[in-house]
Amino acid sequence: MEKILQQIINSNKKYTLDGQVASYIPELRNANSEDLGICVIDMNNSMYSAGDCDKKFTIQSISKTIVLAMALMDNEWDYVFSKVGMEPSGDPFNSIMKLETNDTKKPCNPMINAGAIVTTSLIKGNTLQEKEDRMLAFFRKLAKNDTLQINESVYKSEKLTGDRNRAMGYLLKNDGYIEANVEETLDLYFKQCSIEVTVKDLARIGLLFSNYGIDIETGKRIISEEICRMVKTFMITCGMYDASGEFALKVGIPAKSGVGGGIMASVPRKIGIGVYGPALDKKGNSIGGLRVLKTLSKKLNLNIF
Structure with missing residues (x-):
């Protein structure tokens, strides 16, 4: 899995050059626009990562x-x-x-x-x-x-x-x-x-929503199944700003982005995903992160539709 993730990072790194870091919040200008990283955690609680997976960034939206x-x-x-x-x-x-x-x-x-x-x-x-x-x-x-x-x-x-x-x-x-x-x-x-996270934190949160609110390690319920369903539904319909419809069609994974460059994705009963790439497209989504998720979804057949 880590070999696959590294290949996906390598093949999509070039797209970071097409975006810009957020500038309307002055502190976000300090990010390296070429950073790109991913973390995936599966239902066996196995973690896989590649790229800039230890970089800290603010969670934003x-x-x-x-x-x-x-x-x-x-x-x-x-x-x-x-x-x-x-x-x-x-x-x-x-x-x-x-x-x-x-x-x-x-x-x-x-x-x-x-x-x-x-x-x-x-x-x-x-x-x-x-x-x-x-x-x-x-x-x-x-x-x-x-x-x-x-x-x-x-x-x-x-x-x-x-x-x-x-x-x-x-x-x-x-x-x-x-x-x-x-x-x-x-x-x-x-x-x-302004809470600071890494892609590993996002993948862990994404996994909790994937597992409908049950902690994969302890088996304890943290969030109700109904609330998890509701949150994931909003992620699909509204989570990628005004590019949500296109993302649902091309990637088909519940996801939420932030202008700090992060994307959290949650594939029901399968995996939680965290992606980081601070270079954004014109709609405020990570331009490299979108490509990474599109490639990953196709390669692992993650589209929920």
Whole structure:
């Protein structure tokens, strides 16, 4: 398997030259655009990796899947989806347009920024610190990595330049979709996006969703089967921003990307996958990572359709 993964990395490395690292968050400019790595963990808990698999990067929008699961565990589902929708938006991940133009002004889904800010506001806790502690503990539990930390430089950079997200937050507050304090919600949102991971962490989280919430090592349930199904469905329909339909057709794996260059994928009952390539295409997805997943899906017959 590692030989196959290394061949896939080698054959797709050239595509990293066609993308650009994210620049709207200043700290993300420091990434090496030619990095490309992958980790796969199977149902026997065997781990295989190749390329830049030990590089740390911030999780960014991949965090939306985990926070959605947490919001659904903390609240009644009907309440959660009274605040955020279930439909693909067809717009860029940071679009603000439909908050004004759709009939309800409700965010289309939890995988775009507006929807994710809403789900972040639904995390339970008496104080911002308690919410942050619960969130970080949950990320660590899913990744089976107690060393996960918030990258303070990226967090501060996001907070300093996050005016578009701030505008969304106040629109959502005005229309009743956020009931919590807006600035505290945004602070928590910036922090969740700034959690530092490797592809091995992403593969471990992807495997948990693949196994419908059961820890492969202990056999203990961490997330309900229903929530895992829901999260993977959002990954297929909305997880790759406004390229989700094309990705579903060409790759056919539930996946979620982030502008830090990561992609987490989850093949039901088979494998969890983490990919890293900070050079992005115009829609904000890892340009090399997309190619790697397309090749892997075809080679191992992973397409769920």
